[in-house]
Amino acid sequence: MEFSIPKESLDFKESVYRFGVRDLAPVSQQPEYDEREEFIVENWKKMADFGLLGLPYPEEYGGSGASVLTTTLAGEALGYAGIDAGIMLSWGAHMILCGVPIWQMGTEAQKKKYLPKLAAGEWIGGLGLTEPNAGSDAAGIQTTAVKKGDRYILNGAKMFITNGPTGKVFVVAAVTDKSKKAFGISAFIVEKGMKGFSVGKKLSKLGVRTSPTSELIFEDCEVPEENMLGEPDLGFVNVIKLTLEWERSCLVAPAIGGLELGLKGAIEYAKQRKQFGRPIIKFQAIRHKIADLKMNLEAVRQIVYKVAWLKDRDIPAMMEASAAKLFVSEIMEKMSSEVLQIFGGYGFIKEYLVERGYRDSRLASIGGGTSEIQRGIIARSIINF
């Protein structure tokens, strides 16, 4: 078994980490942005300048041609640098959920039009799949797209869309043939400014509050036919499934770095916090928590790297990506709770980032398909019944 990572990938990870600590974290960690639920535009621009917004796209479309593993390592480095989980979610929705399906399934004209703008951060992207009445049952969406001349007319609404308020371009799923269920859904690239497309009010959230979320509304929205992404009726089975596989691998990478940062903070705190005349790190109960945190961190890292490794070799990884996403989500929730426990009462106070990390961790087992749905995918892949 080969566990080594190419040196250039590790060097890049290190440079992203240093950039994150120096240029992003000081702003990212200011509590005001979280309190005001404000997207940190200043950091987004810096990330664009550093080349982080189009990492896996080929260079000819403004990207860096980074491998899936290198993209994963960059996400991990940003998480470890302490960058807010909100901007990391927006980064994933933009670069992975919008840009990757355009790169992998788009026509040459679509790639040339959208990818350079996304990679440069000039346009922010997102994915419109979930609807008010269709979340886990993603193939049960109700938004329709009807062909009329050289355009499709979209009607319906999308719910909980990351980057809804700030985004300019969205990959949107809509029903083109209801009788064919999942095989009758197409994908479209929809731009703000297209007639009949509007955005609902910004939604206030428990965590990842620096990532803006809203509804997208389509009222006789006119989308040119050349904006269909992939083949008619095969948008769900091709475009959306591919996108979800990426989402469940690369997009969870910042969480690994966040977990490592939490572990580091917990050790530092436990060394200086004294009770009963001794640093609390001397207590076996605390040491065992630290050991469990480390064990989980190592396991999470391996499972996510494995998915990246498979994807870099074009090996289908739907089950592995679901397993990675499920494992990371559950470990994140558990670990952020344990880190908070080590901080005691101070962990509960807003001044400490630990409280924010605890709130932020809660999304992972809901977004990108809930833990219940991931268990269903994994079970289906091994039980032929």
Ligand SMILES: Cc1cc2nc3c(=O)[nH]c(=O)nc-3n(C[C@H](O)[C@H](O)[C@H](O)COP(=O)(O)OP(=O)(O)OC[C@H]3O[C@@H](n4cnc5c(N)ncnc54)[C@H](O)[C@@H]3O)c2cc1C
């Ligand atoms: C902050 C945030 C950002 C998001 N960003 C995006 C985005 O950018 N684009 C996008 O398209 N979506 C986005 N989502 C939506 C997200 O993917 C959905 O919330 C998620 O898929 C769950 O759907 P739901 O909320 O409708 O819950 P439901 O599907 O209604 O589920 C409710 C509960 O029922 C359970 N359940 C449902 N069906 C089953 C079943 N068959 N077996 C067992 N249990 C089941 C679920 O696991 C859950 O516990 C975002 C959500 C949030 C909160």
